Amino acid sequence: MEARIKEIFESIQGEGPVVGYKQLFIRFCGCNLDCDYCDTDFDISGSALYDPKDLFTKINSDFDLNKIHSISLTGGEPLLNADFINEFTNLLPKIKIYLETNATLSEQFMKIKDKIDIISADIKLPSATGKDTFELHDRFLQSCAGVYTFAKIVFDSNITESEIKRCCQLGQKYGIELILQPKMDENSISVDNCFCEEILDKFLNLYQNVRLIPQVHKFLNVR
Ligand code: SF4
Numbered sequence: 537m538e539a540r541i542k543e544i545f546e547s548i549q550g551e552g553p554v555v556g557y558k559q560l561f562i563r564f565c566g567c568n569l570d571c572d573y574c575d576t577d578f579d580i581s582g583s584a585l586y587d588p589k590d591l592f593t594k595i596n597s598d599f600d601l602n603k604i605h606s607i608s609l610t611g612g613e614p615l616l617n618a619d620f621i622n623e624f625t626n627l628l629p630k631i632k633i634y635l636e637t638n639a640t641l642s643e644q645f646m647k648i649k650d651k652i653d654i655i656s657a658d659i660k661l662p663s664a665t666g667k668d669t670f671e672l673h674d675r676f677l678q679s680c681a682g683v684y685t686f687a688k689i690v691f692d693s694n695i696t697e698s699e700i701k702r703c704c705q706l707g708q709k710y711g712i713e714l715i716l717q718p719k720m721d722e723n724s725i726s727v728d729n730c731f732c733e734e735i736l737d738k739f740l741n742l743y744q745n746v747r748l749i750p751q752v753h754k755f756l757n758v759r
Pocket residue numbers: 567568569570571573574575576578611612613638
């Protein structure tokens with residue numbers, strides 16, 4: 537069994553509640569969505585095929601796992617490689633596994649649920665992605681029960697009242713923290729500070745477990 541991996545690198549987590557921790561990022565190629573705002577390079581150019589043992593050998597020889605808070609499985613959509621992740625994580629010593637997912641593939645997730653310590657689950661807004669994936673997110677979040685999960689919501693000036701309401705309903709239903717993340721245009725935030733505060737307040741009027749955290753790695757100028 538093999539997976540196509542775009543890149544493997546150490547960096548500082550720049551999003552959500554574990555911001556600032558050093559992570560080893562494993563970026564898988566390919567995604568099942570095609571969001572309008574996607575700026576992630578996950579195509580196959582420059583990628584390599586690994587089997588789980590090769591990947592385990594590589595990260596042990598190239599990185600000092602003692603300095604790493606957790607291994608971040610990212611993409612693209614890492615859950616497209618759930619069987620591979622299952623085998624790979626079986627080989628690892630005790631280290632936290634952080635899953636960064638678009639939160640649409642609940643059946644794939646169930647194959648590796650017991651291997652995951654932290655889930656960063658996107659709730660995609662139709663106004664930002666061009667697709668309505670709320671039902672898939674609902675099913676996915678249901679499958680996360682028992683694993684520490686937060687939801688990341690990337691928004692821009694097009695966010696609607698109905699989207700805010702639906703996000704808060706999901707937050708409430710599953711008792712998870714919502715992390716609002718303003719969309720970036722290159723290295724600057726696409727909306728101004730007043731708009732950010734206004735949106736945060738609109739969420740807080742409906743649900744109190746909400747924070748606004750921009751992409752800190754862009755300000756640090758790290759990957
Ligand atoms: S889910 Fe993430 S990686 Fe996939 S297209 Fe959307 S933004 Fe890009």
